[in-house]
Amino acid sequence: MGQQKTFENFPCGIMIVSNLVSIAIYLIGAYIIYHLGIIWLVLYLLYILGLEIRLMKRSCVNCYYYGKFCAFGKGKISSLFFKKGNPKAFLKDKIAWKDILPDFLVSIIPVVAGIVLLILKFNWLMLLLIALLVILASVGNSFVRGSLACKFCKQREIGCPAEQLFNKRKK
Helix, strand or coil, X not given: CCCCCCECCCCHHHHHHHHHHHHHHHHHHHHHHHCCCHHHHHHHHHHHHHHHHHHHHHCHHHCCCCCCCCCCCXXXXXXXXXXXXXXXXXXXXXXXXXXXXXXXXXXXXXXXHHHHHHHHXXXXXXXXXXXXXXXXXXXXXXXXXXXXXXXXXXXXXXXCHHHHHHXXXXX
């Protein structure tokens, strides 16, 4: 059987689907947090922005897709704001579950806030949005990474700490 095909630049359709899942998670989370107050909403949005900047500044600059279109388009975006890093640094990074906890909090915080809001005053729309957020954050992200992004990623073939964490490969 031949080797899995990788993309030099990911197709636009994959980038759109990948980003729509992330944007939907962010928007649903923001809508739920908004019900706690505008200050909490601003803090939540700044948190998301900080995570995105951190990713592009620390990882994307060292990735094979720096200056190219990865599954999320962030390699290209990163090259507009940050200098190219060292691709060998990408391979040296080791990721543990505690390192990706901040990313999970983007979904966990609004789910917890939504449950509290439901307890205080039940609302069918809030319940639906919480359920949708859970589905997008779990099944949606799993689909994007498993079927669209990582599956065709050249960096995965070269070496990716996240892929090693999620697939628990032994070297």
